[in-house]
Amino acid sequence: MRVLVATAVAAEADSVAAGLAVAGYARLGQESVRRALSDGPGPAPSPLVRHGRAGHEIEVYAVGVGPAAAAAGTALALGRRPGYDLVLSAGIGGGFPGAAPLGSLVVSSSIIAADLGAGSPEGFIPVTELGFGRHEVDVHDALARHAARALGAARGPVLTVTTATGTAGRAAELLARHPGALAEAMEGFGVAEAADQYGLPVLEIRAISNAIGPRDRSAWRIGDALAALTGAFEKLPAVLESWTTAWERGTTYGH
Numbered sequence: 001m002r003v004l005v006a007t008a009v010a011a012e013a014d015s016v017a018a019g020l021a022v023a024g025y026a027r028l029g030q031e032s033v034r035r036a037l038s039d040g041p042g043p044a045p046s047p048l049v050r051h052g053r054a055g056h057e058i059e060v061y062a063v064g065v066g067p068a069a070a071a072a073g074t075a076l077a078l079g080r081r082p083g084y085d086l087v088l089s090a091g092i093g094g095g096f097p098g099a100a101p102l103g104s105l106v107v108s109s110s111i112i113a114a115d116l117g118a119g120s121p122e123g124f125i126p127v128t129e130l131g132f133g134r135h136e137v138d139v140h141d142a143l144a145r146h147a148a149r150a151l152g153a154a155r156g157p158v159l160t161v162t163t164a165t166g167t168a169g170r171a172a173e174l175l176a177r178h179p180g181a182l183a184e185a186m187e188g189f190g191v192a193e194a195a196d197q198y199g200l201p202v203l204e205i206r207a208i209s210n211a212i213g214p215r216d217r218s219a220w221r222i223g224d225a226l227a228a229l230t231g232a233f234e235k236l237p238a239v240l241e242s243w244t245t246a247w248e249r250g251t252t253y254g255h
Contacts, residue, residue: 001056003240005088006063006074006191012091013062015226017049019233020058025051048077056241063187067113067160070190078198086143086240087195087202090233092225093158093185094165095208096175102211103224105153105232106183107144108204111137113189114159114174114181124177137192140201143243147203150239151232156182158204160189166215174212184212205232 007013017027028050048061059081063073070089078084089111100106113135117126127133148155161184165171175181188204195202209225210216 001086001241002084003056003058003086003088004074004077004084005058005060005090006070006077006187007060007089007091008062008065008070008185008187009091010062011226012229013049013060015229016060016090016233017051019230019235020051020060020237022230022234023053023237025053025056025058025237028052028057048081053237056237058237058240063191066162066186067188067190067193070187071194072190074191074194075197078194078200082198084198084200086140086243087191087200089185089188089191089202089204090229091185091187091206092209092222092229093183093206094210094212095183095206096171096181097211097213099156100154100182100206100208102208102221103228104208105151105228106158106206106208107148107151107153107155108139108158108188108206109141109144109155110139110157111188111192111202111204112157112159112178112181114161114178114184115163116189124173126177135189137189137196137202139192139203143201143239144203146243147205147236147239150235151205153205153232154182156180158182158188158206159184161186164215165212168213171213183208205229205236207232 126135192202207225207228210220
């Protein structure tokens with residue numbers, strides 16, 4: 001098994017790594033990874049950190065903030081170190097009040113680019129309806145269900161936005177367009193598009209740091225969310241290992 005975990009920033013990557021350490025994953029040598037990622041045009045990217053246990057590897061890479069950086073960074077890692085089985089977008093994010101409380105975990109049932117499209121007098125038009133793209137990527141449903149059960153997480157749509165929501169009106173608009181959405185963040189759709197280009201399944205996991213709505217920095221609980229992210233990656237490797245075993249054998253997973 002080889003899994004790529006794409007986070008936005010180093011603090012999220014460190015929280016993932018802390019959870020993997022508790023799960024028994026040891027940090028592996030970095031020099032070959034650094035050379036592989038740097039062997040190409042442009043500046044050298046952030047280090048991709050490898051963690052392994054019993055033939056399984058989970059590699060954690062801080063790809064940057066926003067869907068464009070996430071897509072570019074994920075594609076860079078996938079292209080220069082081929083052979084992955086799964087891609088995860090992971091980090092902290094905002095939760096819709098009443099659906100995803102602070103400090104809780106969310107597993108995606110789908111990954112939606114919530115502001116990719118066009119405005120009109122009648123309202124927002126998703127890019128899919130415009131006829132020249134898509135605004136939603138499916139995840140591996142059985143894996144998502146199993147991961148949500150193992151983590152004690154809610155499962156539902158996770159929105160990708162390029163501008164974090166800061167008003168009640170904007171939050172209401174998003175929910176009206178995407179009933180059942182649980183959370184928003186800024187990287188999932190970019191990670192998902194890159195994974196799809198390589199034919200790889202994708203999943204998004206978010207730990208909730210703030211409520212979606214009026215921006216109130218004093219109410220954010222980033223530390224609690226990062227701790228929840230660590231807790232998720234203490235439990236998640238067992239799920240991933242059993243899933244990849246089933247995947248390789250061609251058996252049905254999650255029933």
